[in-house]
Amino acid sequence: MMRFLRTVLQLILLLFVIGALAIIVVGTVMPLVPVPAVIVPATPDLASRGAYLFYHVSACVTCHSTRDQTLLSGPVVPGTEGGGGDAFNESAGVPGTIYGRNLTPAALLPWSDGEIARAITAGVGRHGNALFPLMPYQHYASATQKDVSALIAYLRSLKPIENVVPPRNLTFPMNLIVNLIPKAAHPEPVQPVVGTPEYGAYLVNLGACLHCHSIDHHGDIPPGMQFAGGRTFAIDGGTVRSSNLTSDKETGLGAWTKERFISAFAAFRQPTATIPVKPGEFNTPMPWSEYAGMTDTDLGAIFDYLHALPAVRNQVVKFSPTR
Ligand code: HEC
Numbered sequence: 606m607m608r609f610l611r612t613v614l615q616l617i618l619l620l621f622v623i624g625a626l627a628i629i630v631v632g633t634v635m636p637l638v639p640v641p642a643v644i645v646p647a648t649p650d651l652a653s654r655g656a657y658l659f660y661h662v663s664a665c666v667t668c669h670s671t672r673d674q675t676l677l678s679g680p681v682v683p684g685t686e687g688g689g690g691d692a693f694n695e696s697a698g699v700p701g702t703i704y705g706r707n708l709t710p711a712a713l714l715p716w717s718d719g720e721i722a723r724a725i726t727a728g729v730g731r732h733g734n735a736l737f738p739l740m741p742y743q744h745y746a747s748a749t750q751k752d753v754s755a756l757i758a759y760l761r762s763l764k765p766i767e768n769v770v771p772p773r774n775l776t777f778p779m780n781l782i783v784n785l786i787p788k789a790a791h792p793e794p795v796q797p798v799v800g801t802p803e804y805g806a807y808l809v810n811l812g813a814c815l816h817c818h819s820i821d822h823h824g825d826i827p828p829g830m831q832f833a834g835g836r837t838f839a840i841d842g843g844t845v846r847s848s849n850l851t852s853d854k855e856t857g858l859g860a861w862t863k864e865r866f867i868s869a870f871a872a873f874r875q876p877t878a879t880i881p882v883k884p885g886e887f888n889t890p891m892p893w894s895e896y897a898g899m900t901d902t903d904l905g906a907i908f909d910y911l912h913a914l915p916a917v918r919n920q921v922v923k924f925s926p927t928r
């Protein structure tokens with residue numbers, strides 16, 4: 606009997622030690638993604654492609670600046686571009702609080718090009734820390750090497766903004782789980798031809814449209830619900846839900862023409878698109894004002910790609926006001 610008890614106790618102790626070791630490894634050693642060997646030439650062509658991605662396709666600027674939520678679609682406050690500081694918490698599905706980091710040279714100057722590339726495409730920070738995947742690095746993982754370099758070239762050219770962003774605070778167990786998510790990037794070897802639906806798919810991925818336009822079930826999209834909309838966003842005045850972007854004729858974009866699609870974005874190109882939103886009224890987290898800067902050709906390619914998606918019937922109520 607005593608022997609049996611001793612064996613049980615030894616087993617419990619062993620499990621405890623293994624558990625403690627696992628927590629130490631996951632908490633301090635993980636994630637293990639090497640810094641890629643990237644050296645970015647500061648050419649104007651590269652930086653201008655980077656600016657296009659930064660403002661209009663990936664709209665990095667929306668999360669890494671201050672947004673003015675008193676205006677429709679929350680455009681970026683001029684002068685804050687890339688300076689970081691906006692907080693994301695439970696209402697954005699984050700267990701804790703994280704902040705868009707400062708990406709201007711005031712913060713990234715000591716980083717190597719490889720370290721920035723690893724953060725963008727593998728979600729690992731300068732000191733080997735894992736980034737919370739609200740930062741859409743899992744999408745950027747398949748960006749071409751050239752586009753990643755373009756982003757870095759542009760970040761290097763941003764006006765430095767001295768803004769010290771607070772450290773993040775993730776609650777247990779996410780503070781450990783987050784370390785298990787990053788993996789090395791898998792860049793597309795060649796960029797699809799501009800104007801084709803394949804290029805549309807490439808842009809949709811870099812725009813991380815899927816993330817907002819699908820319902821979320823504990824971090825996963827239920828099978829068959831990709832792009833079918835319905836993800837909820839809490840805003841001041843109530844709840845906003847993302848639209849169904851699949852080709853369903855009644856509940857999605859199936860009945861839309863390419864012209865209608867492009868004009869929906871183009872409407873935000875006009876200076877008159879600065880539309881004030883009163884408290885309690887509809888506003889949208891979709892960064893229309895930023896996407897509006899995409900060319901008609903690129904928006905058209907996005908439309909062709911979305912229009913070829915299998916139809917999913919899912920009626921979404923866009924806005925439910927609290928009052
Ligand atoms: C949906 C919001 C969002 C978008 C879009 C986004 N980011 Fe981020 N990014 C974040 C957040 C939040 C963090 C901090 C994550 C954390 O602390 O765990 C971050 C972290 C980073 C970091 C690490 C900086 C540091 O100091 O550790 C880099 C570099 C970065 N982002 C670059 C980009 C680039 C380049 C793009 C566009 C291609 C982009 N981000 C788009 C939200 C976003």
Ligand code: HEC
Nearest residue numbers: 809812813814817845846847848889890891892896907923
């Ligand atoms: C931050 C979340 C977010 C991102 C990212 C996002 N959307 Fe949206 N989108 C929404 C929400 C919420 C709505 C519904 C409210 C509105 O109309 O603005 C919406 C509406 C739309 C509509 C209007 C459809 C209709 O029926 O009126 C289109 C088209 C659209 N999104 C396309 C896209 C594309 C293409 C991308 C990627 C380039 C994208 N969205 C990225 C949140 C997002």
